[in-house]
Amino acid sequence: xxxxxxxxxxxxxxxxxxxEDAVTVWFEVPGVNAEATEIEVKDQVLSLTGASTLVRNxxxxxxxxxxxxxxxxxxxxxxxxxxxxxxxxxxxxxxxSKVHRIDVK
Amino acid sequence: xxxxxxxxxAPTPAAWHGLDELFDSLMRKWPELRSNWMATxxxxxxxxxxxxxxxxxxxxxPGCRSEEIEVxxxxxxxxxxxRRKDAAVEEGVEKRYLKRERTxxxxxxxxxxxxxxxxxxxxxxxxxxxxxIRLPRENDQRKNHRVIKVD
Numbered sequence: 001x002x003x004x005x006x007x008x009x010x011x012x013x014x015x016x017x018x019x020e021d022a023v024t025v026w027f028e029v030p031g032v033n034a035e036a037t038e039i040e041v042k043d044q045v046l047s048l049t050g051a052s053t054l055v056r057n058x059x060x061x062x063x064x065x066x067x068x069x070x071x072x073x074x075x076x077x078x079x080x081x082x083x084x085x086x087x088x089x090x091x092x093x094x095x096x097s098k099v100h101r102i103d104v105k
Numbered sequence: 106x107x108x109x110x111x112x113x114x115a116p117t118p119a120a121w122h123g124l125d126e127l128f129d130s131l132m133r134k135w136p137e138l139r140s141n142w143m144a145t146x147x148x149x150x151x152x153x154x155x156x157x158x159x160x161x162x163x164x165x166x167p168g169c170r171s172e173e174i175e176v177x178x179x180x181x182x183x184x185x186x187x188r189r190k191d192a193a194v195e196e197g198v199e200k201r202y203l204k205r206e207r208t209x210x211x212x213x214x215x216x217x218x219x220x221x222x223x224x225x226x227x228x229x230x231x232x233x234x235x236x237x238i239r240l241p242r243e244n245d246q247r248k249n250h251r252v253i254k255v256d
Contacts, residue, residue, distance in 0.1 A: 008144075008149075009144075010144050010145055010146055010148075010149070011144065011145050012145070012146070013145050013146070013147065013206040013207045013208060014204060014206050014207070015202060015204065015205050015206065015207045016202065016203040016204040017201050017202055017203070018201045018202075018203050019201065023203075026168075026207065028145075028146060028165075028167040028168065028207055028208060028234070029167065029234070030146055030165035030166065030167040030233065030234035030235050031165065031233050031234060031235045032233060032234075033233050052235075053233065053235065054146070054149075054163065054165060054235060055163075056149040056152060057149075061146070061149075063146075082233075084167065084168055084169060084170065084231075084233065084234050085165065085166070085167035085168065085233050085234010085235060086167050086168045086234060
């Protein structure tokens, strides 16, 4: 997998949805299951690596992508799930980053 | 012959389909032209592997369910159609998208198979976003093998 000459590295396509309490990211990673997925966050940079069962042009496919997270992301509470070749990441927002409405009396 | 189109809601001008097909066919013929940093699974669609006893076709279809995929073998042609649902559109929150890159909601591709296959005994399975179709090769080679007399 580390031999870059043999591996075909592809960028997983992503949809990002901004919710009230969390940001949801869907990555397309066909051929990748939970065991073959590695996600790590270091210095607010999220790195994703997924080894796929797909082979293209005789080379095994590996999906790789990095994302810069904002300071508002609650890194400790990120959850990840794979289903039908789609990796879903839910990145909760920290309380302090949420919009607080203040009533004026 | 490969015919391919992806529809994502709004209609695309016909000229774009032609350009897309031309670009796709060039990139498939010479994948090295496309630099790796921008390559996605979309650039590597249906692929055929011709074995001694069977032809195996693999198609990346992330986010689909098996009941949303149709596979048809008609003579020498293999046709795959798929449609996936957009969860955010169903929940009515699609306007909050910060980024939308994922592949089209509808997929259709038809390829001509390079060898004769037995469509009746073909099998397809879907797992982890990849469709795998196994097409046993026709054993009766008499149709393909002819001795031609030279006068």
